[in-house]
Amino acid sequence: MGLPGHWGGLFVSGGSLANLTALAAARDHQLGGDLAGARLYCSTQAHPSVARAAHLLGLGRDQLVALEPDPEQRLDPRSLAAQVDADLAAGLRPFAVVATVGTTSTGAVDPVTDLARHCRRYGLWLHLDGAHGAAFALSARGHDMREALGQADSLTFDPHKWLFQPYETGCVLVRDPELLKATFRMARHHLDTGYLHPAEARHGEVNFDDLGPQQSRGLRALKVWLSLKTFGAxxxxxxxxxxxxxxxxxxxxxxxxxxxxxxxxxxxxxxxxxxxxxxxxxxxxxxxxxxxxxxxxxxxxxxxxxxxxxxxxxxxxxxxxxxxxxxxxxxxxxxxxxxxxxxxx
Ligand SMILES: Cc1ncc(COP(=O)(O)O)c(C=O)c1O
Missing domain, CATH: 3.90.1150.170 (Aspartate Aminotransferase, domain 1)
Structure with a gap:
């Protein structure tokens, strides 16, 4: 999909878990453990898993701001900027935006490049929910989307949708995979009884347990790898x-x-x-x-x-x-x- 090589992440059960995983990293990186006054933005067309993720991450209902979309059902960068300005003026703490690449209802694509510009200006994390739509970037028609995807901080992508994989093949990708470790690494958490130390990644190894909420996990990558090898990209x-x-x-x-x-x-x-x-x-x-x-x-x-x-x-x-x-x-x-x-x- 043309993402820069330093991006990384892991396979998860689906788009819902990918959204949750990315937004957990965004919360920790942006808010430093203090949720007071935090605000997360999306349009009313975002998938309900975004609201569920916000809830699981400890945000109250008023902390997820769902903006009315433009007539094409896209998140409007001008309404976003106006809302962020108003929230900043009210002393609140905007921290992230979820833009959808392929809304579930109409397939609408939020204007990623414009939104990314606003996010840079305000210092907000931009998460793209491309559960359905990120696969478009594989096609010749979707080639221009590649550059847009690379402007985000994190991306949800569901191979079990438009890559035709069996269920339980979702994927979360992050511009800086170290930020996933900062949230999920076992050693960061309390109740460290010591017995897991041999599982700490060493010598540049990747320990996928460090990148998401799940410890024991199936080899989801095998499904994707096998079908790519069998049929070809x-x-x-x-x-x-x-x-x-x-x-x-x-x-x-x-x-x-x-x-x-x-x-x-x-x-x-x-x-x-x-x-x-x-x-x-x-x-x-x-x-x-x-x-x-x-x-x-x-x-x-x-x-x-x-x-x-x-x-x-x-x-x-x-x-x-x-x-x-x-x-x-x-x-x-x-x-x-x-x-x-x-x-x-
Ligand atoms: C845009 C979008 N995000 C997230 C999801 C949730 O994905 P999953 O069902 O794989 O958890 C869906 C599923 O329809 C979706 O369309």
Whole structure:
């Protein structure tokens, strides 16, 4: 993904643990053990695991500030700066920002370069939640994202999403891996009975126990390494491109059909759309209920999974097209099923 060679980290169970691990390092590095007045920022579109991480790290509800996104559902750097200025003026202690690279709802990518500039100016830690979207940087289309990723302090990346790995393959990467050690190294903690001293890393060895909250751990890297060796990196790049192509294909079909309406343009192989009610009803609650009932009925057929999400406070249908075995014909059949289901409502 083009990250500088000095970055490092470890495989963890998933994006949730990766977010928690990175934010624990951010908290300790930035706040020096005193959480009073601390403020962490994200948009309302950030994944709930960010809020859970904040809770586990001892931050109160008011210490995670979730800002309203811009119309494209991205964290707005100007609102962030305004909020940080206001919080500083109120004597609070802003310490970190979580930007999402591929929000779960719409695949929106927060403007990393602008946010990184603000974070440098205010001395804030920038964590990128790229659980879904960081894999985009592997593709030719995503090449520009590589530079953006390298501007962060830490990155969450989920190989069990867009790298097609079995579950329990998440990854946390940090610009300065020593900061993970500063938080997690066993010797830093109390209750050191002495029996673990032989496990202390020596002579430049890496002891993964020092880098995260887990001591005994499985060899998660083996899954990633084996599949990269078996299929080659090019196969992964092609598979990521394929997912992007499928979402473009779906969007073109949706835009061309009078019974359907795109509610967000495809971003990182995620798109949202809506069925237009056949009776022309414009009542928001009725239109929202239609999307939910179409989603439920399509799911019940067992043929496709088109779940709902909320975009700009409205219920919409959501497709995530990253399965490399999905074909354009599958997308067409799914949209046809959605349309037929809506007609029958
Ligand atoms: C943006 C984002 N962050 C974090 C997560 C949590 O990842 P995991 O389910 O691997 O813990 C997800 C999962 O959907 C996600 O989409």
């Amino acid at each position: 090019a196969a992964f790049r092609r598979a990521v491109e394929h997912g992007l192509h499928l979402s473009d294909h779906a969007a073109a079909r949706i835009a061309a059909h009078p019974g359907l309406e795109l509610t967000s343009t495809p971003s990182l192989a995620i798109l949202t759309f809506r069925c237009r009610p056949t009776d022309g009803s414009a009542d928001p609650a009725t239109v929202d209920r239609l999307q939910q009932s179409v989603s439920d009925a399509v799911r019940a057929t067992g043929q496709a999974l088109v779940l709902t999400t909320r975009v700009r406070n409205r219920t919409v249908l959501r497709m995530c097209t990253i399965n490399p075995a999905t074909t354009p014909a599958d997308i067409d059949a799914t949209l046809e099923l959605v349309l037929q289901t809506a007609l029958a409502r």
